[in-house]
Amino acid sequence: MITLSDENARLLPVTVLGLGPMGRALASAFLKARHPVTVWNRTPGKAGDLPDRGAVVTDSVQDAVRAGQVIIACLIDYEAVRATIEQSPEDWKSRQLVNLTSGEPAQARQMSRWASARGIGYLDGAILTPTPAIGTPSATVLYSGARGVYEAVQETMAALGGTAMHVGDDPGQASAYEVALLDIFATSVNGIVHAFALASAEGIEPERLATFATGIGGLLPEMITRFAQQIQAGQYPGDRSTIASAASGITHIINTATAHGIDAGMLTAAKSIIDRAVADGYGPEGLARLAAVLHKSG
Structure with a gap:
């Protein structure tokens, strides 16, 4: 598990799965904070100017996950997250999954159990501000799930700006x-x-x-x-x-x-x-x- 004591914690490689407007905003914020960023989207051609700014675009989920240590999912729903992660490598030992997909508390808890059964460190999150706020002081993101996973990604997720708060070990709390x-x-x-x-x-x-x-x-x-x-x-x-x-x-x-x-x-x-x-x-x-x-x- 990655910890905050790692010398390069602030520059951990990040993968963003999903390039809707919010996914692109997330990737942009990580690039601005100088993280190595890899992006993937089911439908090609959604990366906008991210490649010009240094993001690596891949059409393979496996390659995208292998490239990152903090894997950000921002997809249409939890079913899409599960279907996407099922295509990823089996070895998640040095990686954490932060799910910023909107959903329901029960879905977050179920997803956490699903991830745990596969040895995936899982953190659920809720973005409470609109896309333009990402990476600015007005952003607010709540996280819930295992405290150790939150601590492992806390400095990296600070790239999203504003207020970040861990609201409890119950993975459904952020969604609630x-x-x-x-x-x-x-x-x-x-x-x-x-x-x-x-x-x-x-x-x-x-x-x-x-x-x-x-x-x-x-x-x-x-x-x-x-x-x-x-x-x-x-x-x-x-x-x-x-x-x-x-x-x-x-x-x-x-x-x-x-x-x-x-x-x-x-x-x-x-x-x-x-x-x-x-x-x-x-x-x-x-x-x-x-x-x-x-x-x-x-």
Whole structure:
């Protein structure tokens, strides 16, 4: 196993498997940090300017893996990672696999078991920032899996810039953070576009709504921090807003949207959780209580 005590740890040869936009950004960051870089992609012609900057392009997975000591996978899904690694050499003694492919916590755990059975040091990772942030101070990457593997690649992965954090030995933890944060993003985007559709149906111009909508968005950081504290403590004071009042408000939204023929599926799903909380006697409590209601229903 490679360790941080190796004299040339900062310049370990890196292989990047997968040259989508994120894969190219990763390879670029390693090149900028002066690592020897080999790249592979199932479909040729995706390397862009990487060869001109010193990357070695190969059409063989075996050659790509043999060239690196830190093997970065950034593919479409975990099935693609498994199918790709199955083409690699059997000897992984001096190599580590860092999987930066997006997926689900259960898939990460299964992949870790699969890799371990083949003698492959495995680390799962979640990239929490967009492609342009890679290699800059604003990048954030979470890692989970065996601490020893993380320590073996930590200095090399520092080439990606910004914040890097090992969030636990459970290989599924990094992915769990990612899907939870994507949950916020996905439902927020739905709320934004739904609000614009509703406003438009009522004759409100998008730019006029945006003036007030940005103020609503500004409430969220404080709310997230407050909810985290309340959930941690198991106490949900209704001094600012209550589940009962939320039930009334969301009903108005659903009725207005439905009257205009606008899909209200996500809203009705949210209302069902609110109604369940009210039925269970939580109406006077704060909205953070809904997290516990959801967890219980799961």
